[in-house]
Amino acid sequence: MPDADHRIYLLAGAALFAIGFYSLLAQAHLLRRIMSLNVMGGGVFLVFIALAARTPGVIPDPVPQAMVLTGIVVSVCATGLALALADRVQAATGSVELEDDEEAGDRPVPRPDPSADRKDTHSA
Amino acid sequence: MTAAWAIASLILLPLAASALAFAFPRRGRWLALATALTTGVAVVHLTRHVITAGVQVHRAGGWGAPLGIDLRADGLGVLMLLVTSLIGLAVSLYAQSYFTAHEPDRPRETGGSGRESDPSAGEKSRSRLASAAANRPGREAEALHRERYFWPLFLFLWTALNALFLSSDVFNLYVTLELVGFAAVVLVALAGTRAAVTAAMRYLFVSFSASLFYLLGVALVYGQSATMDLPSLAATSRPGPTLFVALALMTVGLIAKAALFPLHFWLPPAHANAPAPVSALLSALVVKGSFYILLRLWFEAFPALLTPAVAQLFGLLGAAAILWGSLNALFQTRLKLLIAYSTVAQLGYLFLLFPLAAAREGGFAAWSGGLIFLGAHACAKTAMFLTAGNILHAAGHDRIEDLDGMTHVLPVSVFALGLSGMSLIGLPPSSGFAGKWLLLGAAIAQGQWWWVAVILVGSLLAAAYVVRLLAHAFTRVGEPGMPNPIPPVMEGTALALALLAVAMGFASHWLAELVRVGAPVAGAMLGGGATP
Numbered sequence: 001m002p003d004a005d006h007r008i009y010l011l012a013g014a015a016l017f018a019i020g021f022y023s024l025l026a027q028a029h030l031l032r033r034i035m036s037l038n039v040m041g042g043g044v045f046l047v048f049i050a051l052a053a054r055t056p057g058v059i060p061d062p063v064p065q066a067m068v069l070t071g072i073v074v075s076v077c078a079t080g081l082a083l084a085l086a087d088r089v090q091a092a093t094g095s096v097e098l099e100d101d102e103e104a105g106d107r108p109v110p111r112p113d114p115s116a117d118r119k120d121t122h123s124a
Numbered sequence: 125m126t127a128a129w130a131i132a133s134l135i136l137l138p139l140a141a142s143a144l145a146f147a148f149p150r151r152g153r154w155l156a157l158a159t160a161l162t163t164g165v166a167v168v169h170l171t172r173h174v175i176t177a178g179v180q181v182h183r184a185g186g187w188g189a190p191l192g193i194d195l196r197a198d199g200l201g202v203l204m205l206l207v208t209s210l211i212g213l214a215v216s217l218y219a220q221s222y223f224t225a226h227e228p229d230r231p232r233e234t235g236g237s238g239r240e241s242d243p244s245a246g247e248k249s250r251s252r253l254a255s256a257a258a259n260r261p262g263r264e265a266e267a268l269h270r271e272r273y274f275w276p277l278f279l280f281l282w283t284a285l286n287a288l289f290l291s292s293d294v295f296n297l298y299v300t301l302e303l304v305g306f307a308a309v310v311l312v313a314l315a316g317t318r319a320a321v322t323a324a325m326r327y328l329f330v331s332f333s334a335s336l337f338y339l340l341g342v343a344l345v346y347g348q349s350a351t352m353d354l355p356s357l358a359a360t361s362r363p364g365p366t367l368f369v370a371l372a373l374m375t376v377g378l379i380a381k382a383a384l385f386p387l388h389f390w391l392p393p394a395h396a397n398a399p400a401p402v403s404a405l406l407s408a409l410v411v412k413g414s415f416y417i418l419l420r421l422w423f424e425a426f427p428a429l430l431t432p433a434v435a436q437l438f439g440l441l442g443a444a445a446i447l448w449g450s451l452n453a454l455f456q457t458r459l460k461l462l463i464a465y466s467t468v469a470q471l472g473y474l475f476l477l478f479p480l481a482a483a484r485e486g487g488f489a490a491w492s493g494g495l496i497f498l499g500a501h502a503c504a505k506t507a508m509f510l511t512a513g514n515i516l517h518a519a520g521h522d523r524i525e526d527l528d529g530m531t532h533v534l535p536v537s538v539f540a541l542g543l544s545g546m547s548l549i550g551l552p553p554s555s556g557f558a559g560k561w562l563l564l565g566a567a568i569a570q571g572q573w574w575w576v577a578v579i580l581v582g583s584l585l586a587a588a589y590v591v592r593l594l595a596h597a598f599t600r601v602g603e604p605g606m607p608n609p610i611p612p613v614m615e616g617t618a619l620a621l622a623l624l625a626v627a628m629g630f631a632s633h634w635l636a637e638l639v640r641v642g643a644p645v646a647g648a649m650l651g652g653g654a655t656p
Binding site: 017021024030033037040041043044047048051054061063064067070071074077078081082085086088089092093098099 | 191295299302306309310313316317318321322324325326328329332333336339340342343344346347350
């Protein structure tokens with residue numbers, strides 16, 4: 001039977017995960033969505049740690065802690081990659097939000113049109 | 125070469141090549157070819173070991189399962205490794221010329237660089253970049269920039285995929301899945317266009333949140349079973365609500381990554397906007413990685429939880445994917461989007477494996493059929509995306525309406541398109557036919573006639589969208605516009621893969637015997653000479 005403390009952390013972890021996921025769906029700003037991913041990750045790590053310490057009075061299981069360390073490394077890399085990409089999105093579209101009309105992916109996306117190239121050649 | 129060496133080199137060689145390609149960008153193309161050859165040798169050795177001596181296990185560092193990392197190679201894993209090597213080799217060859225040749229909307233009068241397929245192409249472009257301002261140096265520099273990052277990322281993706289297919293514990297699978305995701309996202313963004321970076325960003329959100337769903341499931345599984353090793357999980361886990369929730373979380377994450385309907389929405393823009401060799405890698409290999417983990421989880425680690433209801437649900441989603449993907453493919457106006465929606469549909473067939481292989485009767489026929497189908501789709505879809513790259517390069521666009529007369533201009537590529545389309549539809553004697561035939565046979569033997577109907581309707585729809593393409597390609601026009609020249613290796617690679625997709629049908633019996641090694645599903649191939 002797990003003790004109350006451990007269950008609080010389990011529930012908190014699950015709640016963080018849910019909050020993070022909700023805001024990933026609800027927010028539009030790229031930075032907020034990247035932070036949402038991190039909140040989700042924090043929730044998962046908390047669940048891991050809570051499960052490691054669920055038997056009171058015993059040294060916590062080190063294996064989940066090792067997994068959390070690995071998970072944090074992965075999460076830091078993911079965040080770095082996401083920030084770099086968000087920067088590229090802003091440079092390419094001038095917006096910090098993803099455009100909605102491409103959501104379905106059905107709309108044909110024209111390649112950069114040749115007229116822009118012609119302009120290039122004239123100026124060169 | 126011992127099996128342990130083969131296993132280790134399958135991960136270490138591409139990893140070393142990736143690091144070297146990053147440090148020495150000009151050597152990237154040769155490093156990729158060297159990797160293709162050396163890992164090719166390793167995977168052939170490993171296959172022979174697995175066929176003759178059964179499942180091979182390598183304990184990394186000699187630690188052993190509960191504490192250390194075990195690498196395992198069984199029939200299923202080796203099949204995935206073989207497919208990865210094959211697609212890896214094809215993409216290595218194709219991309220030798222792709223980046224230096226690929227200037228889709230280049231006005232003809234600048235001429236030149238499209239014909240380069242010799243090793244010094246990079247040098248030439250570089251010198252031209254220095255000398256001729258009229259040659260739009262920005263574009264050439266951009267192509268070089270893309271190629272510079274393509275090779276290390278491609279080799280890193282290769283490393284991650286090989287590691288994924290050799291992993292045998294659920295946490296290691298998480299790490300390798302993330303590595304695959306990192307490489308895949310950046311490769312999509314490599315095209316650099318507005319559409320590509322947007323698609324990459326969306327792909328990143330889906331991919332990473334899906335991984336976290338999977339990881340939460342891993343935490344709960346470990347909390348229940350105190351082990352992460354797949355074979356031990358099968359022995360120690362007691363089916364219960366917690367385990368079911370854990371598995372449900374992992375499954376939702378993996379379904380999103382495998383782009384199974386209704387979580388497929390991110391795939392078409394991501395796959396269609398990436399450079400052609402990247403689209404091929406994503407459709408042929410990356411989505412299959414998540415499907416592979418689903419197979420491992422449901423059939424190997426937790427077979428007790430794969431109830432008929434769960435299996436039917438997987439099949440239902442697969443059927444919806446087949447119909448939705450095919451219908452969308454039929455109405456696309458761009459070739460690459462059509463191929464991407466076709467991937468959504470073809471992934472659906474893989475999920476029919478769940479209801480059909482979980483049944484007692486004819487389970488192995490469905491298992492081997494689904495896996496042959498997986499290999500068939502990997503080859504055919506790579507060939508199609510590479511062909512689309514050729515057409516995009518030659519014509520400067522991939523609007524299906526304007527492909528008229530393409531067969532006079534690019535006969536080899538159109539032939540490749542037709543052959544790979546044949547495998548997608550499932551016409552005999554292609555490997556797509558062999559896979560579908562086994563799935564159909566299992567469905568009939570088990571009396572699950574509704575899947576028979578789905579497979580047949582899906583094949584008809586596939587025939588419709590392939591024929592629509594070919595009809596445009598074969599339409600005679602008065603004076604087909606002269607296209608940009610295409611390096612022969614780009615057409616040759618696409619054709620070779622398309623031929624392979626067809627020829628693999630003749631090897632289906634061998635493939636079925638390969639995936640029998642360590643398979644969680646037992647039984648004969650279909651009785652009564654039903655095997656093609």
